Amino acid sequence: MAEPAPAESGLEPEIPVRTRRAFGVLEVVAPGIGARWAARLWCTPPVFDAVRMPPGIPAGESVEAFWDGHRVAGEAWGEGPIVYLVHGWGGRRPHLAMFIKPLTKAGFRVIAVDLPAHNESDAGAMGPGRTTIGECGDAVAAMIAAHGPAHAVVAHSMGAKAVALAATRGTPVGRLVFLAPMGDFADYLDHFAQRHGFGPRTRRRLHRRLDGLLGVPLYDTDVVRLAPHTGYPPLLLVHDPDDPDAPMPPARRSRRPGPARNWSRRGGWGVWPITDCCGISPRSAPGPRSSRPASNHVSGDEDDVSNASISRTSLGRRRSGSRSPQGLRQPHVVHAPAYAW
Secondary structure, three states: OOOOOOOOOHHHHHOOOOHHHHHHHHHHHHHHHHHHHHHHHOOOOOOOOOOOOOOOOOOOOOOOEEEEEEEEEEEEEOOOOOEEEEOOOOOOOOHHHHHHHHHHHHHOOEEEEEEOOOOOOOOOOOOOOOHHHHHHHHHHHHHHHHHHOOOEEEEEEEEEEEHHHHOOOOOOEEEEEEOOOOOOHHHHHHHHHHHHOHHHHHHHHHHHHHHHHHOHHHHHHHHHHHHHHOOOOOOOEOOOOOOOOOOOOHHOOOOOOOOOOOOEEEEOOOOOHHHOHHOOOOOOOOHHHHHHHOEEOOOOOOOHOOOOOOHHHHHHOOOOOOEEEOEOOOOOOOOOOOOOO
């Protein structure tokens, strides 16, 4: 009998009871078949309700790039040095849209990217609705190659892994800002197996199958293992110590010695709440996850977007604790560049 379903964060799609029962049976009689099924599910990003751009963000310029014949879609605003925005697994361009207005006002060009099999971008080699971390890294590299070197990249959750993977391939990523970066895949495999109701026989085969799909060991795509091959670009790492979806310890282990470090712990900033603009504005600190009203806007307050403390200098060499050009003290998310690897 399959174990009871684990407690959910409320953000992951619920696994049907019949699916868990089927995996439980396959674990015993045909774990290879179970692993093939599990690999398809693993590579299928969830589709959540459509998220709109925040108020005051006009439609941007459509941009695109191609990797292995597949199209990756994006949207651009402004002129100047380029800052790329890369969402996480199951996300889309608007999830980091709270950065668009302050960055363009500060003189940057902003390009928000849809990862493969997300929103308007093509799926990967596995077919409709599916992609892999390797393909996501290829897509980020293709977009930067097509539209110019990055002054900075802001990446969320699995998008951070994709950016780190692109950096190992020589992609000019500039400065990096990782928001609740995805942890180690070993932990996610355990969690995935528990949620879907299969055991070690299926899990081992799933792991081998994913290694084969990527052409490299799955665990070699973890940020901690990628870091030595990136050249250690300046990195600001922001994480919620209580995040149930992207545990903090793997992110914390990504720190490495350097000329400077930047590491910010911020409660209430899990994988999804961190994309709320209220967590960026210096005038409104985020409350507990349950205290924020649900909304299909990334931000419900245009004023929060316009006053977010993101500026040319915050992506440069301003000291921690200094004030923004508007005279507002910076929030707990402190300043790049800093080697937080």
